[in-house]
Amino acid sequence: MGLFGWHRAVIKVGSALIAPEGKDCSGQFLLPIARYISECRQQGKEVIIVSSGSVAAGRGLINHGEVPSIAEKQAMAAVGQTRMMANWARFFDFPCAQILITHDDLADRRRYVNIKNTIRELLNNGILPIVNENDSVATQELKVGDNDNLAAMVSQVSDADFLMICSDIDGLYTADPRSNPDAQLLNTVDLVDASIYSLAGGTSNKIATGGMRTKIEAAEKATFNGVHTLIVNGRKGLVFDKLLQGEQQGTWFKRQASPKKARKHWLQYTLKSQGQIVLDAGAEKAVLNKGASLLSIGITQIEGVFHKGDAVNLFNIGGQLIAKGISQYSSIELSKIKGKQSQQIVDILGYCPSDVIIHRDDLVIL
Numbered sequence: 001m002g003l004f005g006w007h008r009a010v011i012k013v014g015s016a017l018i019a020p021e022g023k024d025c026s027g028q029f030l031l032p033i034a035r036y037i038s039e040c041r042q043q044g045k046e047v048i049i050v051s052s053g054s055v056a057a058g059r060g061l062i063n064h065g066e067v068p069s070i071a072e073k074q075a076m077a078a079v080g081q082t083r084m085m086a087n088w089a090r091f092f093d094f095p096c097a098q099i100l101i102t103h104d105d106l107a108d109r110r111r112y113v114n115i116k117n118t119i120r121e122l123l124n125n126g127i128l129p130i131v132n133e134n135d136s137v138a139t140q141e142l143k144v145g146d147n148d149n150l151a152a153m154v155s156q157v158s159d160a161d162f163l164m165i166c167s168d169i170d171g172l173y174t175a176d177p178r179s180n181p182d183a184q185l186l187n188t189v190d191l192v193d194a195s196i197y198s199l200a201g202g203t204s205n206k207i208a209t210g211g212m213r214t215k216i217e218a219a220e221k222a223t224f225n226g227v228h229t230l231i232v233n234g235r236k237g238l239v240f241d242k243l244l245q246g247e248q249q250g251t252w253f254k255r256q257a258s259p260k261k262a263r264k265h266w267l268q269y270t271l272k273s274q275g276q277i278v279l280d281a282g283a284e285k286a287v288l289n290k291g292a293s294l295l296s297i298g299i300t301q302i303e304g305v306f307h308k309g310d311a312v313n314l315f316n317i318g319g320q321l322i323a324k325g326i327s328q329y330s331s332i333e334l335s336k337i338k339g340k341q342s343q344q345i346v347d348i349l350g351y352c353p354s355d356v357i358i359h360r361d362d363l364v365i366l
């Protein structure tokens with residue numbers, strides 16, 4: 001896949017576009033981005049927005065000193081978030097959904113799986129998820145801190161294959177063009193290394209967070225996970241028309257592997273298996289040959305102590321390791337529902353967060 005064959009994109013929109021005046025919430029630059037998103041959805045592609053701007057949108061409504069305190073900023077985010085959501089919603093004739101997350105949510109395996117399930121359901125229902133950091137509750141030390149890195153994390157949790165960062169600059173230059181008029185725009189970056197980081201300066205915008213450095217960090221994370229990353233100027237409407245015509249814009253950071261390969265590598269080597277599940281012959285066939293999700297009916301045995309969101313190894317009845325996946329249930333829950341129909345889960349446990357035990361997207365065949 002090059003830059004245009006993507007199926008699921010995360011589009012990050014920075015504060016500089018939502019609040020060009022440094023406060024309030026403006027639609028000035030959002031129309032071309034919204035049109036681009038609608039057009040892509042019509043082509044059958046899926047889009048998730050990561051939007052900044054809650055702090056800026058609430059700035060005018062909270063009394064604050066020259067430099068707002070953390071509490072003042074958290075209050076700004078609380079009142080600004082609804083305004084920012086309403087600002088987006090007026091551009092779309094399909095529903096938008098708000099997801100607020102912190103670093104803590106992404107680090108906790110159980111909540112990570114919940115975020116993943118929610119995004120999957122929203123997309124299946126044609127709803128546009130709009131994600132932001134939960135600024136009004138996140139403590140400083142538990143924050144991702146900037147929405148560029150958050151967008152890269154969202155691209156992973158949502159299994160996206162494209163990340164577009166819309167900023168107020170044409171892309172990555174050889175130096176910050178605001179202080180270096182001779183700086184040259186880079187069209188492509190094959191690999192994010194120290195030489196790329198050395199080009200980045202911070203931001204001069206008092207409402208923005210990261211400047212170019214956090215965008216490079218995001219590009220490094222995403223491209224490593226198999227996600228092509230593009231930084232474009234979201235202030236130029238023409239950029240989105242050109243993208244729709246298949247013309248590259250901005251700076252393209254090329255992915256290091258296919259998302260499948262990167263994900264497989266992550267599941268297989270990074271995630272430590274916490275337990276074992278033994279499958280009957282029917283489940284083994286469904287998982288191996290039909291690309292199916294694992295259902296409770298096909299499970300014969302559980303070993304080890306694991307929680308929802310943990311990785312587990314799957315064995316066939318003959319004791320052969322066949323796959324590894326992320327379990328939607330804990331070992332205690334599974335010991336009660338193994339061998340049962342999915343419809344019985346709710347009667348046995350009293351709840352049923354998922355019809356499948358391991359979703360096929362969370363499975364790697366070994």
Ligand SMILES: Nc1ncnc2c1ncn2[C@@H]1O[C@H](COP(=O)(O)OP(=O)(O)O)[C@@H](O)[C@H]1O
Nearest residue numbers: 014015016167173175176201203208210211212
């Ligand atoms: N090498 C560079 N190339 C491009 N922009 C850079 C570079 N170094 C620093 N910058 C600055 O990064 C800014 C974009 O980041 P930021 O202000 O955080 O925007 P956003 O709100 O979109 O996240 C640019 O306006 C630019 O001044």
Ligand SMILES: N[C@@H](CCC(=O)OP(=O)(O)O)C(=O)O
Nearest residue numbers: 015052053054055146147209
């Ligand atoms: N979560 C914050 C934005 C943080 C942020 O990274 O801003 P930006 O650098 O403009 O993308 C907010 O909604 O105001």
